[in-house]
Amino acid sequence: MPSVVSHLRSILAPLCLAFALMFAVAAPAAAQLSFKPTDQAVHEDKLLEALKAGEKVTGRITIPDRMAASLIQPAGREWRDFQRSMLPWIGGIAIIGMTVLLAAFLLIRGRIRIEKGFSGRTILRFASFERFMHWVTATCFIILGLSGLNISFGRSLLLPLIGPEAFSMLTHWGKLAHNYLAFPFMLGIATMFAVWVKDNIPSRMDWNWIKAGGGLLRNGQHPPAKRFNAGQKGIFWMVIIGGVLMSLSGWFLLFPYQAGDVTSLQIWTVVHAIVALLFIAGILAHIYIGSVGMEGAFDAMGTGQVDVNWAKEHHALWVEEEQAKGRTPAGAPPRGMPAE
C-alpha cells in the first residue's frame, strides 16, 4: 500500500506544480487585460461619425450574399432626396424649358422658309442605309426616352390619371422595352458614329457659322456649310457623347454589380438620369428644326431627297462638292408643291 501512495504522490507533485505554474502565468495576463469589452465596444454613433460620403457600416456575414455584410448605408437617403427633389427640377427645366424656348422661337422667328421656294429638282442627301440607321436609333430613342421619363415622373404625372394597376402594367412593359431596346440603340449610335464622323470634324468654317448665328435669326442670311453645319455637328457630337454616356451608365444598371456595389449603382442612376434629361432636351430642338421649324428639312430624313434650293441655301459647299462629283440633280421630276 505505501508503495501505491508514494507512487500517487510522485504523480501528483508535478501536477500540482503544473497547476501552480498555470496560475502564476495566468495572473499577470489578467492584469494586462486593460481593454474593457463593455465600455470600449463598437458604438454605432462613432461608426456613423467616422463614415465618409458613400461609405457604409460594414461587418461580417455568415450567409452567402456578401453584399448583405453592409449594415447601414446612409447614402440611400441622399439618393432618395436626389430622386425626389433634384430630378424633377432638372427634368422640368430641361424639357419644359426647351419646349417653351422652341415655342417662343416659332412665334417670333416663324418657320424658316426656303427663300427661293421649291425648285422642283432634288438632290440625294441621305442614302437609304443612313435613313434606316437614323430612324432605328430615333425610334429606340423615343421609346427609351418615354419609358425612362415614365420611370422618373410617371408616378406623379400618369399614375393619378390611369390608376395603379394600369400604370404598373404599363411601367412593367416600359421597363422591358427600355432594357431590350437599349441594344439596337447602342448599335445605332455606333453605326452613326462610323458613317457620319468624317463629315462632323469641327473646322474654322463652323466658327463663322456660329458667329453668324447659323442664319437662324434673320432671313436671307446663310453662312456657307459643307455637308453638316456647326449646328448639325453639335447635334452629332451631343448624340455621340450622350449616347456613350447613356450606354455606359445603362450597361452598369442592366448588369448590376459589374461596376461595384450599391453605391456605384446609385452614382450610375444619377448619371443616367441627368444625361438623359439633357439629351432629351437637345433632341427636342433637333426634332423641331427637322420638322416644324424649317421648310424642306424633313425630306432629308424622309425621302432622302432634298430640294436643290434648300440644299444651296443651307449647304452651299456640299452642293458644289456633289456637283463636282457629277451627282447633279439631272431632270428630276418636279415635286408636288404645297398648296399655300
Added chain:
Amino acid sequence: MARVKFLCDADRCIECNACVTACKNEHDVPWGINRRRVVTINDGKPGERSVSMACMHCTDAPCAAVCPVSCFYTTADGVVLHSKDLCIGCGYCFYACPFGAPQYPKVGNFGSRGKMDKCTYCAGGPEADSTPAEYAKYGQNRLAEGKLPICAEMCSTKSLLAGDGAIIAEIYKERVMKRGYGSGMWGWKTAYSDSPTG
C-alpha cells in the same frame, strides 16, 4: 395606434442567427432571400458586436419615396409594406434602402430581378389578412393575430425587440442605465432620425 419598430440591443446579441432561421421558416422565404440577417462588426477583435438587421420600417421610407410605381404603403402601425402585384422589380428601392432590406428572387440581368421581397414585420401585404394568397406572396400575418414578429419573439437573449417604438426604446434605455453601457440603437438615427440614447 402604436408606432411599431425593431430595436437590436447588440450588447445582448450572441449571433445565434435564430431570428434569421425563424423568419425563413415562418414565411417560407425562398432560397437566396434573407429578410433578416446578422452582421458582426469588428469580427474577432475585442469589443465586436453583432447586429440583427432587417427592414427598419423607416419614417419617410426611402424605398417608398423612390418607387416608380408607388407600390409601398405604410400601415397605421407604421409598418412599411408593398404590393407584389404592382412591383416591377426595377431595383430602385434597393438603391435607396439604407439597410439593404429589399431582396430579389432572380440574379438581376436584363431587369429580370422578379418581384421584390422584404421583411413585412410579420404583417403580410395588401391582400385580406391571413389568406392563402397573402401567405404565398408575403408569408404569415402574425400582427393580424395579435402576435409580434417571430424574429423578436424567438430571440433567446431578448436582444431583438419589437413592438411600440416608445416602449422598446424605454426598455433599452433602462438596460443601458442598469448595466452602464450600450452600443447604440442600431439604425434608429438613419431610419427614424431619432437621436439614440445610451
